[in-house]
Amino acid sequence: MVHQTRSKLTALFPHAQHPVIISAPMLGTANSTLAAEVSKAGGLGIIPAGFDFTPSSTHLTTLDSELSAARTKLNILPTVSKYDDPLPVGAGFILSHPSFLTHFLTTALPLLRANRPAAVWLFAPRADDVASGAVRTAIAALKAEGFVVMFQVGTVAAARQAARDGVDVLVCQGVDAGGHQFAGGAGVVSLVPEVVDMLAQEREELGLGEREVVVVAAGGIVDGRGVAAALALGKFSCVCVVQFTVAEEAWTPEFRRNLILETRDGGPATVKTPVLDDIQGTPIWSGIYDGRALAGKSWQDHAAGMPLEENRRLFKEADKAGDTSRKITWVGTGVGLVKRIQPAADIVREVRGDALRRIRGLQSAS
Numbered sequence: 001m002v003h004q005t006r007s008k009l010t011a012l013f014p015h016a017q018h019p020v021i022i023s024a025p026m027l028g029t030a031n032s033t034l035a036a037e038v039s040k041a042g043g044l045g046i047i048p049a050g051f052d053f054t055p056s057s058t059h060l061t062t063l064d065s066e067l068s069a070a071r072t073k074l075n076i077l078p079t080v081s082k083y084d085d086p087l088p089v090g091a092g093f094i095l096s097h098p099s100f101l102t103h104f105l106t107t108a109l110p111l112l113r114a115n116r117p118a119a120v121w122l123f124a125p126r127a128d129d130v131a132s133g134a135v136r137t138a139i140a141a142l143k144a145e146g147f148v149v150m151f152q153v154g155t156v157a158a159a160r161q162a163a164r165d166g167v168d169v170l171v172c173q174g175v176d177a178g179g180h181q182f183a184g185g186a187g188v189v190s191l192v193p194e195v196v197d198m199l200a201q202e203r204e205e206l207g208l209g210e211r212e213v214v215v216v217a218a219g220g221i222v223d224g225r226g227v228a229a230a231l232a233l234g235k236f237s238c239v240c241v242v243q244f245t246v247a248e249e250a251w252t253p254e255f256r257r258n259l260i261l262e263t264r265d266g267g268p269a270t271v272k273t274p275v276l277d278d279i280q281g282t283p284i285w286s287g288i289y290d291g292r293a294l295a296g297k298s299w300q301d302h303a304a305g306m307p308l309e310e311n312r313r314l315f316k317e318a319d320k321a322g323d324t325s326r327k328i329t330w331v332g333t334g335v336g337l338v339k340r341i342q343p344a345a346d347i348v349r350e351v352r353g354d355a356l357r358r359i360r361g362l363q364s365a366s
């Protein structure tokens, strides 16, 4: 029976149930309560860890307290040391800030060692840090501590490099995804099978040995239909879902929840561009990456020819005045399918159950 299936992912995360529904590390949106509820329901909740690795960084102090809070919420209290009792949640870092190179091993690693999340999710390294081997060194250090390393990629080339660098899980993010992603990416329907084929064909060149790299699909997957489709793309595929942006537990403010709930037709309603980061002043994304968000006022003015400086000025002024109309709402094309606010655990159970019913339905139809 499909519902009893163990998968490569449930072998890595024994608390989870197949197909594993993953709540991505959405910076500013996800938190320990959301992650704990997702994991309690048999999914995998990832707490966003941010990008600033400097010693006094608020990203790291917040991560520390959020991981402790998740431990309390999951009632997994340490026996001898935290080391003995891994937490069934992950911590998700963005690597594109220069402080990754200078501080990851001395600030983030000890914090992770003390808190023992089950997974460490990495995304968006700078090209130089990949080429120099700094990313490989960080992955090796995490693996040496026993962490499952998940790495989000948007191209086959990046997947190849990450597999060579030693990751356990490749999260293949398609261009429908909300938030930041590869500027030159592909949709999950072609990206995932091409990565699965690449891993099978290049096992030797990649030095995989007995190592199995698990493939997860992300981007535009919202409900059981998307999960069932993603599972068909490769035998290891499992999924990320962005309905969690409006989960009861998310930190998403009211105005964003309303925008997400009322938006339909996610293709034209969103835009994939580097310009919105230029307008809101988030210069951590190198040219490899851009972001998908609602095509709101800032974008419409840009598209109508407003100079960048003027757009930035209006953005700042509105922000200062508490006017949310120019704010950026990072969200993917799946936004049109998000229709209600639910507890995170209900989302996990509903999406997983619906995916299994659809897979069974396909089996009996054939």
Ligand SMILES: Cc1cc2nc3c(=O)[nH]c(=O)nc-3n(C[C@H](O)[C@H](O)[C@H](O)COP(=O)(O)O)c2cc1C
Pocket: 024, 025, 026, 027, 029, 048, 050, 092, 093, 094, 122, 123, 152, 173, 176, 177, 178, 179, 180, 218, 219, 220, 221, 240, 241, 242, 243, 245, 330, 331, 332, 333, 334
């Ligand atoms: C609001 C928001 C914040 C995000 N923040 C992060 C992040 O901090 N780190 C990360 O690796 N991915 C982040 N992502 C991207 C997700 O990891 C994932 O690729 C994406 O949400 C999947 O596509 P979907 O939105 O269509 O479900 C974010 C996405 C959104 C919508």
